[in-house]
Amino acid sequence: MENSMAGRSSTFLLLLLVFIYFPWQSAKAEYNIMGFGAKSNGRTDSTKSLLRAWSSACGSSSNKGAIMYIPKGKFLLGHVEFKGPCKSSIVTIKMDGTLVAPSGYKGSGEEWIVFNKVDGLSIQGGTIDGQGASLWKCKESSSNCPHGWRSLLIDHSKNVKIKDLTSINSKHFHIVIHESQRVMMQGVKIIAPDESPNTDGISLQKSSDVTILDANIKTGDDCISMSAGTKNVWAERISCGPGHGISIGSIGKTKNENGVNNITVKDTEFTGSDNGLRIKAWGRPSTAFVRGVIFEKSRMKNVKNPIIINQNYCPNSKNCPNKNSGVKISGITYNDIQGSSSSQVAMKFDCSPGNPCTGISLKNIKLTYRGGQAKSSCKYAHGKSSGFVNPKSCLI
Numbered sequence: 001m002e003n004s005m006a007g008r009s010s011t012f013l014l015l016l017l018v019f020i021y022f023p024w025q026s027a028k029a030e031y032n033i034m035g036f037g038a039k040s041n042g043r044t045d046s047t048k049s050l051l052r053a054w055s056s057a058c059g060s061s062s063n064k065g066a067i068m069y070i071p072k073g074k075f076l077l078g079h080v081e082f083k084g085p086c087k088s089s090i091v092t093i094k095m096d097g098t099l100v101a102p103s104g105y106k107g108s109g110e111e112w113i114v115f116n117k118v119d120g121l122s123i124q125g126g127t128i129d130g131q132g133a134s135l136w137k138c139k140e141s142s143s144n145c146p147h148g149w150r151s152l153l154i155d156h157s158k159n160v161k162i163k164d165l166t167s168i169n170s171k172h173f174h175i176v177i178h179e180s181q182r183v184m185m186q187g188v189k190i191i192a193p194d195e196s197p198n199t200d201g202i203s204l205q206k207s208s209d210v211t212i213l214d215a216n217i218k219t220g221d222d223c224i225s226m227s228a229g230t231k232n233v234w235a236e237r238i239s240c241g242p243g244h245g246i247s248i249g250s251i252g253k254t255k256n257e258n259g260v261n262n263i264t265v266k267d268t269e270f271t272g273s274d275n276g277l278r279i280k281a282w283g284r285p286s287t288a289f290v291r292g293v294i295f296e297k298s299r300m301k302n303v304k305n306p307i308i309i310n311q312n313y314c315p316n317s318k319n320c321p322n323k324n325s326g327v328k329i330s331g332i333t334y335n336d337i338q339g340s341s342s343s344q345v346a347m348k349f350d351c352s353p354g355n356p357c358t359g360i361s362l363k364n365i366k367l368t369y370r371g372g373q374a375k376s377s378c379k380y381a382h383g384k385s386s387g388f389v390n391p392k393s394c395l396i
């Protein structure tokens with residue numbers, strides 16, 4: 001009796017040990033920033049604590065990867081660069097709290113939070129608050145204001161996942177993906193006022209194999225922009241507005257530039273935005289091109305330019321080159337684009353005489369203006385249409 005009790009309890013103890021030990025062994029190593037001295041009061045600078053937590057997570061030899069945990073609360077953070085390559089196979093930044101930038105804009109540099117040369121990064125949840133208001137105010141009344149920090153830059157990185165992150169009030173762009181591959185963004189939320197200058201939502205630059213799903217973007221500039229050297233992009237279920245739309249470009253600002261190709265933008269909703277689906281190229285010689293773009297299923301509510309290609313892009317009409325655009329635009333498909341335009345010309349293809357747009361395809365388009373007939377406008381634009389197309393196609 002005694003013996004079997006002892007036997008049972010030692011079996012129990014053994015099992016308990018196995019249960020305690022085993023999950024711990026197989027779990028990711030976790031580094032809570034509080035353990036590195038971070039303060040959640042929103043006033044004490046936690047930059048050094050986060051950098052130390054990153055060093056530990058990035059340097060972790062756990063074969064399951066490591067977690068840097070940011071708990072609830074507000075953490076004041078200056079410019080930080082989280083550098084790879086990491087020893088850990090994947091570093092997860094798990095966030096329940098908010099990272100807050102200083103509200104001033106004096107400091108130098110153009111970036112706030114940077115991840116550089118990281119292969120295997122996952123950012124989950126949380127909020128980053130760029131506190132851009134005072135810089136926007138400066139820009140409103142002066143042309144001598146600093147550029148301002150882009151809130152989050154993923155640079156020269158691979159295998160990156162950003163899930164359920166919220167970015168508010170960036171000083172400049174919200175999220176930039178630069179020279180990176182295999183990036184998945186899901187459930188990203190972006191919020192800044194309509195009139196905040198240069199606050200592009202997601203900017204893709206020289207990057208490939210990027211997927212953006214379920215993004216909700218309200219901002220003062222492009223909701224999503226894709227510039228030279230970007231390819232293999234899939235964006236689906238995106239809502240945009242206020243904002244300047246989903247833009248390919250601007251492209252062809254310089255002579256030697258890479259093209260943009262294989263872009264799918266599907267199931268989008270634009271509300272009160274300046275543009276819907278836009279391609280913008282500079283009017284000057286360039287090696288750049290845009291080809292293989294599919295815009296499919298889009299709902300427009302009161303959008304100024306629902307469908308637009310512009311080969312004479314020149315913001316603020318200052319020092320415009322006014323030359324033939326060298327950018328070749330071809331193979332652009334618009335399928336199932338419907339809703340209302342807030343200007344009469346709902347569909348505009350303003351291409352270059354030296355480089356006409358070719359292979360534009362329109363299918364099932366229905367755009368109205370004040371409940372009535374909208375117009376289309378074409379310059380040097382070639383293509384075909386099928387299904388219903390209203391306003392009537394002017395492609396040749």
Ligand SMILES: *[C@@H]1O[C@H](CO)[C@@H](O)[C@H](O)[C@H]1NC(C)=O
Pocket residue numbers: 209231232233234262264
């Ligand atoms: C085009 O991009 C998609 C991702 O959006 C990718 O799956 C596909 O392989 C790419 N096609 C080519 C020919 O590279």
